[in-house]
Amino acid sequence: MGAGGRGRSLSSSPESEKNPLYRVPCSKPNFSLSDIKNAIPPHCFKRSVIRSFSYVLFDLVMVSLFYQIATTYIHLLPYRYRYLAWPAYWVLQGSVGTGVWVLAHECGHHAFSDHQWLDDTVGLVLHSALLVPYFSWKYSHRRHHSNTGSLERDEVFVPKTKTRISRFYKYLNNPLGRVLTLMVTLSMGWPLYLAFNVSCRPYDRFACHYDPYGPIFNARERLQIFISDVGIIAMSYVLYRLALLKGVGWVVFYYGVPLLVVNAFLVLITYLQHTHPALPHYDSSEWDWLRGALATVDRDYGVLNKVFHNITDTHVAHHLFSHMPHYHAMEATEAIKPVLGEYYRFDDTPFYKAIWREAKECLYVEEDEGAAGKGVLWYRNKL
Numbered sequence: 001m002g003a004g005g006r007g008r009s010l011s012s013s014p015e016s017e018k019n020p021l022y023r024v025p026c027s028k029p030n031f032s033l034s035d036i037k038n039a040i041p042p043h044c045f046k047r048s049v050i051r052s053f054s055y056v057l058f059d060l061v062m063v064s065l066f067y068q069i070a071t072t073y074i075h076l077l078p079y080r081y082r083y084l085a086w087p088a089y090w091v092l093q094g095s096v097g098t099g100v101w102v103l104a105h106e107c108g109h110h111a112f113s114d115h116q117w118l119d120d121t122v123g124l125v126l127h128s129a130l131l132v133p134y135f136s137w138k139y140s141h142r143r144h145h146s147n148t149g150s151l152e153r154d155e156v157f158v159p160k161t162k163t164r165i166s167r168f169y170k171y172l173n174n175p176l177g178r179v180l181t182l183m184v185t186l187s188m189g190w191p192l193y194l195a196f197n198v199s200c201r202p203y204d205r206f207a208c209h210y211d212p213y214g215p216i217f218n219a220r221e222r223l224q225i226f227i228s229d230v231g232i233i234a235m236s237y238v239l240y241r242l243a244l245l246k247g248v249g250w251v252v253f254y255y256g257v258p259l260l261v262v263n264a265f266l267v268l269i270t271y272l273q274h275t276h277p278a279l280p281h282y283d284s285s286e287w288d289w290l291r292g293a294l295a296t297v298d299r300d301y302g303v304l305n306k307v308f309h310n311i312t313d314t315h316v317a318h319h320l321f322s323h324m325p326h327y328h329a330m331e332a333t334e335a336i337k338p339v340l341g342e343y344y345r346f347d348d349t350p351f352y353k354a355i356w357r358e359a360k361e362c363l364y365v366e367e368d369e370g371a372a373g374k375g376v377l378w379y380r381n382k383l
Contacts (some may be wrong), residue, residue, distance in 0.1 A: 020347035024278040026291065026376045031339055033290055036320055040335045043327035049113045051327060055309065056103055056122070062096045067254065073313030086253065094261020095307050098269075100126055101262055102309045102326070108138040109322040115306055130262060133194065135224035136209040140200075140216050145322050148274075149292030150270030151283050151365070151377065155200050156193070157274045158283060159365045162380065170383045171358060178359045180181075189267040268355060269308070272299050275358045275378050281365050282373045293319040294340070294361065298333070300348040314346055 001119055026259045033184050070089045083159070106112045107123030120134075127134035140155050147153035151161075172181055192198040197207035203215040212225035243251045276297045282288075296319050311318065314329035316334060324332060347354065365377035 044332045066093045087124045090257045093258035098265040133228035135228040149295035152285045185377045186264040190263040243244040298346045
């Protein structure tokens with residue numbers, strides 16, 4: 001069972017196994033999506049409402065536990081120890097909150113249950129609680145999955161060619177410039193993406209995730225975009241009432257800063273999934289869905305892999321089969337490795353080192369010289 005397609009597998013070369021920066025193949029693979037799917041045990045595609053809700057319950061219990069600990073004990077600590085306690089709370093709460101975000105992401109892919117209405121209800125509630133416009137993100141993210149690796153049509157972290165990067169990039173191509181760039185990206189990247197479509201594909205007019213009539217969405221999606229906006233407004237009103245009741249500082253310390261951590265992790269994870277010196281991007285002359293879906297990388301975040309429900313180290317499988325529940329993705333990843341061979345890339349570089357390396361090495365994309373490089377672009381950093 002689950003062995004179909006393995007007869008056509010590729011073996012990873014010793015060089016690609018030792019060096020995660022070794023380029024993945026960019027030619028059309030000799031296996032199909034059906035070959036990959038046949039390698040995965042069928043039960044990996046089955047969704048369980050009870051199991052999915054168990055993860056939601058666990059994460060919400062952890063959120064409540066950290067909140068109770070913070071509200072009960074931090075103010076009792078000597079003043080100097082609070083400087084350690086608050087950052088610890090923010091990181092822990094933000095990490096678990098990122099897990100909640102991932103579960104809502106499951107809902108957006110219809111990977112939570114067999115019932116679309118249930119997935120959308122759970123996703124809307126969880127994402128609205130994190131000030132995410134659920135349906136707006138769902139539709140733009142779906143288009144990202146449909147166009148991954150395409151320079152013209154992808155929706156997130158679309159790299160620029162050398163001729164399109166701004167002149168001031170050369171002033172940021174140094175350690176201080178990278179620190180400033182990463183600080184802005186991790187702190188402001190997510191709200192800038194939602195409000196102004198920053199780092200995404202260009203549209204012929206202003207694009208915004210809160211605008212039901214914007215170019216990101218079609219007429220059939222407008223009502224749900226309005227619903228997303230209502231969710232954001234409702235959560236904003238809750239925060240407003242809490243600020244009146246408990247004070248702005250209370251809202252900032254217990255909710256605001258952990259939310260910034262969630263947003264930073266979200267941008268970090270997404271950036272590192274799609275930005276890597278070994279991954280190609282394709283123009284319209286070369287792009288196809290399968291090669292685009294394979295142009296991503298699995299990363300190792302240590303214990304955070306489990307906190308983030310393995311969205312970090314099973315992203316290749318997720319792009320191939322986004323409706324697969326996260327709790328089967330590890331098994332599926334192991335099953336597809338023999339089929340993908342060198343087309344599968346895992347990089348165990350610690351994420352805090354990887355983001356610095358990628359910020360340095362991945363400034364723009366460019367074709368290799370010669371006819372063989374046409375239509376396939378790789379990251380460069382020489383300005």
